Amino acid sequence: MAHILIVEDEQSINDLIAMNLELVGHTSEQVYDGDEALVCLNNHTYSLIIMDVMLPGLDGFRLMEHVDQDTPVIFLTAMGNLSDRVKGLKLGADDYIVKPFETVELLARIDAVLRRIQRATPLFSLDGTVVNLDSRVITVDGSEIEMTLREFELLETLIKNKNIALSREKLLHLVWGYDYIGETRTVDVHIQKLRKKLNWDSRIKTVYKMGYRLEASP
Structure with missing residues (x-):
């Protein structure tokens, strides 16, 4: 998107x-x-x-x-x-x-x-984190980190839609491949994991009553 x-x-x-x-x-x-x-x-x-x-x-x-x-x-x-x-x-x-x-x-x-x-442009860099969207190799301050397939797919979706607010329902559909059926906590859990692994607490913003946005503007 x-x-x-x-x-x-x-x-x-x-x-x-x-x-x-x-x-x-x-x-x-x-x-x-x-x-x-x-x-x-x-x-x-x-x-x-x-x-x-x-x-x-x-x-x-x-x-x-x-x-x-x-x-x-x-x-x-x-x-x-x-x-x-x-x-x-x-x-x-x-x-x-x-x-x-x-x-x-x-x-x-x-x-x-x-x-x-x-x-x-397969490389995305932000605050010491470098993501290779082709090889799926991720480094933080030069050190490679491990990430599950679902975590990477969520990260990739946020990167491709950087600076755009995405609802939890939209993330469920884009990453997990199914529509909203009343449970979006899995999105919140994976977002917290990404924030911790990438040191992006200040970059992955919570959009009140909606979802999340990767803030990548200078």
Whole structure:
């Protein structure tokens, strides 16, 4: 699951994208102009940005100057001529989709970009803890630690959704593979184990009456 920023001034298109992202398990934040998007970029992190070029306020090309280089961007725009597409890609966009578009194609492009990013960044480092998502080797201050399969899968889920609040029910579904049936204590127990093993008491935050969030912002 990814947390995606949608920057699109046409509300019907913005809502359609958000609805389909939710259907496939992603979360999203919706904004409708470039100035509002700039505020979001300065205050939050995202797994991916879907952005129109022609926007009220700052346009999409100018917004690219404020996007972290590690955050993938898909331009979604009616500007389909070759020079605009080349410009967008040269600015660092990962893909460029011309309106009108098929929702299934957009979702496939999103999935492809996210998979490329995940393959390119198998290491996650935070406060002396380094997690290799490929080899599943975890070190804390240089010393390798042991972790059960379920503990690692919970850790991996938190990392892939860093800075996003996840409910206990959602964690049960993503990690244990079943829906909420009235017992979420197993999530709490495993969270406590992760906090202790990784020295992440201040990083894995309890979200009141909801669940947990891995706080990985600088």
